[in-house]
């Protein structure tokens with residue numbers, strides 16, 4: 001790079017920085033002014049006199065309140081805008097831009113120059129000194145090299161001739177490096193980004209987004225965007241950029257509360273929660289499927305990740321789980337719900353003072369009294385309305401009951417005062433006064449009944465759920481799923497028994513909620529516009545269909561790696577097929593990411609050979625040491641080797657994760673390290689926080705995370721005996737960025753047999 005280029009770019013940078021300073025000062029002044037104005041308006045509320053003596057007065061007061069409110073809202077908006085602007089300016093001051101593009105549009109005489117950064121900045125309305133990375137034109141930075149490049153604008157495709165692509169690294173207002181490239185995003189820049197040490201928090205990839213990733217980020221047409229990508233191919237990174245992109249693209253019409261991300265575990269939420277703020281956006285709603293289910297059924301203990309991972313199913317149960325997770329089963333629930341329009345809905349009495357107030361036969365009569373055209377939801381609403389008005393009607397009858405009389409006699413003075421409230425206490429007769437108090441008491445006492453009606457408590461959902469499960473053999477041919485009638489019956493009884501102690505498997509929870517929603521005619525959360533599901537290979541088709549049903553207005557982005565299916569294992573292959581039938585093929589886009597960025601070439605080459613179909617995974621060319629396999633005869637020797645490894649990683653300032661298969665093993669390693677005075681944190685559950693330093697984590701919680709160095713704990717044949725653990729061991733190995741150590745006590749797992757011995761060192 002010539003010196004004159006540096007001088008030119010530094011001069012431009014100085015100018016931009018100067019203008020950023022001016023804009024920042026101006027915005028700060030504006031902010032001070034609007035907050036003063038706001039304080040003034042708030043103070044002037046005192047001047048709004050509430051006058052209620054005449055109708056005109058009331059109107060006057062209302063108008064002046066309205067005006068005052070309007071002014072406050074306007075001030076609030078300009079305050080918010082100024083605050084946002086200031087935030088962007090401050091961000092830009094630290095790092096104004098990372099790229100420059102020179103391009104010529106067709107028919108234009110001169111080439112244009114634009115600079116791309118985290119946000120846009122203009123000194124006059126049409127003069128942009130920096131373009132937001134999400135602006136349509138910025139796409140050419142990510143999509144191609146020099147020459148003819150196509151990009152999408154809201155009005156359709158555009159072509160430009162790109163003359164120059166320049167990347168910058170800027171520190172403290174000084175241009176540190178300039179790098180001209182003819183590729184999409186230069187490998188050198190990517191290499192720099194990837195060589196750093198990892199953090200407990202994921203960072204944004206805005207400066208080095210790859211072309212394939214850009215497709216994911218900017219897709220707005222698909223109802224289902226499905227991303228299949230190898231471990232470390234940047235699915236999660238790209239999708240977070242996508243959220244930021246969507247919030248920008250639909251600004252004014254979309255807020256972060258309308259975007260939901262389903263993540264594999266709570267730790268992962270912790271890991272990614274800085275990316276959007278770094279990009280100047282607020283975090284979307286993040287939850288796990290488990291939390292989503294729990295939120296709706298707070299009294300039920302839903303099986304945890306650990307229980308799910310450690311349960312050992314026999315073949316019969318495997319088949320039942322497979323069936324319950326299928327789309328066929330999802331459709332069966334809907335079919336069953338349809339039949340409830342004709343009869344068989346289970347009701348419960350609504351009790352009052354220990355006796356049925358509305359008995360179930362009465363409720364059933366109302367419910368099935370409506371004609372056949374009624375849908376389940378309408379039937380329920382009409383029933384509720386009838387019950388509520390019948391409840392109202394019964395207030396009068398109740399006034400003379402003995403319990404009411406007694407209640408009135410036992411009222412204290414304060415209770416009486418509170419019942420009267422602001423009501424003038426002049427009654428024409430004692431009876432009228434009695435009636436007034438009695439009515440209040442009865443209405444209060446009836447409140448639980450009103451709530452029970454409102455909350456559909458007259459429907460016995462639990463019994464209905466059991467009835468559905470029992471009727472399954474009559475509705476479908478279970479032998480197609482290799483399930484015998486007796487096995488099914490036994491599983492239903494198990495579910496019912498567990499349910500009595502308020503426990504449920506995740507599969508059953510989904511069925512239960514879906515059935516409930518169908519009966520109540522719930523139409524899902526229509527406010528949610530985008531739903532992201534990460535690690536979809538661990539979902540069943542049922543769960544995905546249920547999420548689609550629950551967010552009927554949302555566009556879906558699903559990310560997954562079928563090679564990391566550690567819960568659904570082989571079933572994940574059928575998942576794709578089932579997914580295909582859920583969305584309109586015309587509105588489905590599939591993006592495949594094969595290049596993997598997380599690990600060094602050596603680690604990727606090793607990990608991919610663990611897989612049976614790992615060939616299509618391409619390592620990014622970044623070098624490091626080969627993975628090391630060390631095998632020991634005793635636990636003590638393996639433990640000593642672990643401690644040595646941790647010490648050397650700590651000395652090199654690398655974050656280390658010891659990934660054990662189960663929690664029990666994690667506890668054992670934790671005890672060993674404690675005894676040896678080695679600092680480490682054991683992650684026991686998905687609800688724990690991620691912390692810096694050495695961590696010990698069971699395999700099923702390591703999903704989606706990454707570490708400088710990984711120690712795969714005890715990959716012996718005893719621990720990983722069978723093919724079904726292949727994807728698990730791949731998931732563990734692919735968490736490592738720079739260094740991978742595999743330890744085993746006793747013979748090593750045969751899962752390593754297919755790996756070329758040249759790809760790792762044996763100690």
Ligand SMILES: Nc1ncnc2c1ncn2[C@@H]1O[C@H](COP(=O)(O)OP(=O)(O)OP(=O)(O)O)[C@@H](O)[C@H]1O
Pocket residue numbers: 190193194203205208209210213229230231232233234235236237238561564597598703704705706734
């Ligand atoms: N374009 C990019 N520029 C810089 N870093 C990138 C890029 N793409 C991915 N990375 C980095 O690669 C690592 C892996 O990315 P990410 O976690 O998104 O992968 P993933 O596909 O979700 O992996 P997994 O399936 O294992 O969870 C992260 O550190 C991420 O920051």
